[in-house]
Amino acid sequence: MCTYGYCRISTKQQSIDRQIRNIKGSYDKAVIIQEVYTGTKQDRPEWNKLYKKAKAGDTIIFDSVSRMSRNADEGFCLYEELYNKGIELVFLKEPHINTSTYKKALESNISMTGTNVDFILEGVNKYLMSLAKEQIRLAFEQSEKEVQDLHQRTKEGIETARLNGKQIGQKQGAKLTTKKSIEAKKQIQKHSKDFNGALSDADCMKLIGLARNTFYKYKRELKAE
Template sequence: MKKTYGYCRISTKSQSIERQIRNIIREYPDADIVEEVCTGTSLQRTNWIKLKNKLKKGDVVVFDSVSRMSRNSGEGIKEYFELMDKGIELIFLKEQYINTGTYKRAVERELEKTGNKIADLYINATNEVFRILAEEQIKIAFDQSEKEVMDLRQRTKEGIETARLNGKQIGGQVGKSFKTKKSVEAKEIILKHSKRFGGSLNNEECWKLAGISENSFYKYVKELELENK
């Protein structure tokens, strides 16, 4: 008997996951919800891996959007086809055109052969075009998801640089702390290395690398997130 799962992911605990859950339950009331707080730039996520390991042929995984599955285009596309080949159905509420069911219908829409060699050459070419177009749509969706992360990083870096040049306060919405050389350098390290912003270090590893306290780390993270809402 097939099972339906809803996978919901947020990057940081300061974000809300409720909207994703509501959207999935509205369409799939019986879905078992799996929640995750982790960056989308890597598929090496604890709860995602646990879910994958128990999926069986015929099972369904529902995402609010493709970005909840992956913000890494290369890894996302590879994972998509690996799961589809195992008979797992993937559904993206905001990008229905790349659901595995939609893709399968596109590539299975093969024209029947005629027995005429020349005509069959055209038919084979047409069938191949169907596949290429379907796969290209999937790639575009994952590329866009990855681009959103790159844009966020760039906007944040530009915001820090602008604040530095203008002598303005960084994270003005958080208390009354003013920028210092150390805070600017620490934020740049956090942006580059923290898992919260697509890096590879966990929270403790990141604040130790930046040479700041745990409290300062969470303060800077909050300021960075507010700057880029």
């Protein structure tokens, strides 16, 4: 039996350390699986590997339900698939939908009595199970809603800025300065015969490893400076 901790961020600019720390804090022997991929899609490379590898008796831990999925329908179906495979699911921030909680709902079914009231007890059992399933579905729906709200706030923020006359994105013709461009320009100044070097444009491009368009763009900017 193996214990895995699945940690996911949507962009490389985000930090995954908090999720790892939270999982390791509760399950110090968990094997951490890390991924940079949007949670609105199930076709994630590292998740797919874990899904195929996990077997009955294994445990998968998530910092929150949003790390598993941010699509309500797919997330709920995935939860049931893993549950039926005998895999334990743990959500640190939503323990009420851990598979252990779901199992308790199954095991706490009211026993039939063999009398005329059994149809009532059967109805109660079905209600308890539907209630457990609804809690799980609601957790995934909330996760999906958070994404939709974020997209809506971003859209509204951009529209507000536009209406207030603010520049959205980079201005046309504006020069974008990055660490890479700064270093590349230093190398052009050092090696290009148009500046302090002795290399032709072709040799300079090969030495620095720049594409033709980028090289000449940087040269124009250097001359303008």
